[in-house]
Amino acid sequence: MPRADPLSSTFAALADPTRRAMLARLALGEMNVNELAKPFKMTGPAISKHLKVLERAGLITRGRAAQRRPCQLAPAGLKGVDDWLADYRRLWAERLDRLDDYLSALQAKPGQAKPGKVAAPQVPKPPRSTKG
Amino acid sequence: MPRADPLSSTFAALADPTRRAMLARLALGEMNVNELAKPFKMTGPAISKHLKVLERAGLITRGRAAQRRPCQLAPAGLKGVDDWLADYRRLWAERLDRLDDYLSALQAKPGQAKPGKVAAPQVPKPPRSTKG
DNA sequence: CGCCTATCTAACCATACGGTTATATAACCT
DNA sequence: AGGTTATATAACCGTATGGTTAGATAGGCG
Numbered sequence: 001m002p003r004a005d006p007l008s009s010t011f012a013a014l015a016d017p018t019r020r021a022m023l024a025r026l027a028l029g030e031m032n033v034n035e036l037a038k039p040f041k042m043t044g045p046a047i048s049k050h051l052k053v054l055e056r057a058g059l060i061t062r063g064r065a066a067q068r069r070p071c072q073l074a075p076a077g078l079k080g081v082d083d084w085l086a087d088y089r090r091l092w093a094e095r096l097d098r099l100d101d102y103l104s105a106l107q108a109k110p111g112q113a114k115p116g117k118v119a120a121p122q123v124p125k126p127p128r129s130t131k132g
Numbered sequence: 133m134p135r136a137d138p139l140s141s142t143f144a145a146l147a148d149p150t151r152r153a154m155l156a157r158l159a160l161g162e163m164n165v166n167e168l169a170k171p172f173k174m175t176g177p178a179i180s181k182h183l184k185v186l187e188r189a190g191l192i193t194r195g196r197a198a199q200r201r202p203c204q205l206a207p208a209g210l211k212g213v214d215d216w217l218a219d220y221r222r223l224w225a226e227r228l229d230r231l232d233d234y235l236s237a238l239q240a241k242p243g244q245a246k247p248g249k250v251a252a253p254q255v256p257k258p259p260r261s262t263k264g
Numbered sequence: 265c266g267c268c269t270a271t272c273t274a275a276c277c278a279t280a281c282g283g284t285t286a287t288a289t290a291a292c293c294t
Numbered sequence: 295a296g297g298t299t300a301t302a303t304a305a306c307c308g309t310a311t312g313g314t315t316a317g318a319t320a321g322g323c324g
Contacts, residue, residue: 008149012143018282032301042282045283048303066290067289067290067291067299068299068301085213177272181312185311265324267322272319278311282310289303290299291298292299
């Protein structure tokens with residue numbers, strides 16, 4: 001029902017470790033739902049819903065063989081993600097390079113590292129103490 | 133407090149067109165919240181929540197300059213997505229190639245090729261990780 | 265100091281999501 | 295036909311998400 005744009009649907013589908021694990025299994029080759037579901041500790045309906053999400057996201061396709069629904073990876077969905085990423089790849093590559101430069105400079109001169117190249121060192125620093 | 137793994141948080145953050153548009157704007161350079169928010173038809177708190185999601189996903193960092201909180205892209209988050217994708221990139225490239233081959237063959241020899249499926253997903257190496 | 269700008273938090277609401285159990289559909293097998 | 299296997303749907307539940315309005319917090323400025 002949410003009827004999101006395709007890229008949003010794809011990212012949403014990937015935002016669940018169970019579904020990513022399903023894709024990893026399908027990378028081994030086409031398989032039926034039961035076989036796919038084997039490693040997961042959840043009931044059939046949950047599996048079925050995950051598969052529907054993956055299918056609507058363009059990440060898998062399902063065929064029919066008797067009562068089985070063989071699932072296989074669909075390349076198009078991940079390709080869409082990759083295409084979206086392409087615009088940013090150069091950008092973060094540049095900035096990671098500069099971060100590397102900065103960290104190297106830090107190691108070379110631990111006393112007073114003054115970057116100037118990078119805007120700020122900003123290492124993962126979770127929420128500050130705004131809340132009192 | 134969903135406490136999801138980092139990759140799930142990142143994909144979830146990307147599964148919203150407003151947040152992707154924010155990243156696109158930040159690709160132009162660091163900017164303050166108000167400036168970032170200008171194109172979006174929603175109230176401040178909604179913007180603030182989106183930024184928090186992006187920050188916790190490792191996609192942006194926020195500094196401080198007086199009462200402003202300048203936001204900038206963080207390369208690490210998208211790098212994580214790209215690394216995850218890397219395992220699949222070869223896979224779909226192969227399969228898209230085989231689709232191309234198949235379509236070329238169809239054009240070259242029409243009428244003879246009538247397989248039920250384009251290509252069997254015979255994949256030499258699965259992705260390394262099923263989670264995270 | 266008091267005011268203004270910029271931004272975040274709190275509380276709330278509607279809807280979506282991920283799971284469950286119970287039931288339905290579809291196809292195969294005697 | 296009746297039974298079994300494989301999978302999907304329906305109805306429901308608790309929590310998460312994306313938005314709102316109202317108020318809080320932080321810092322510059324008259």
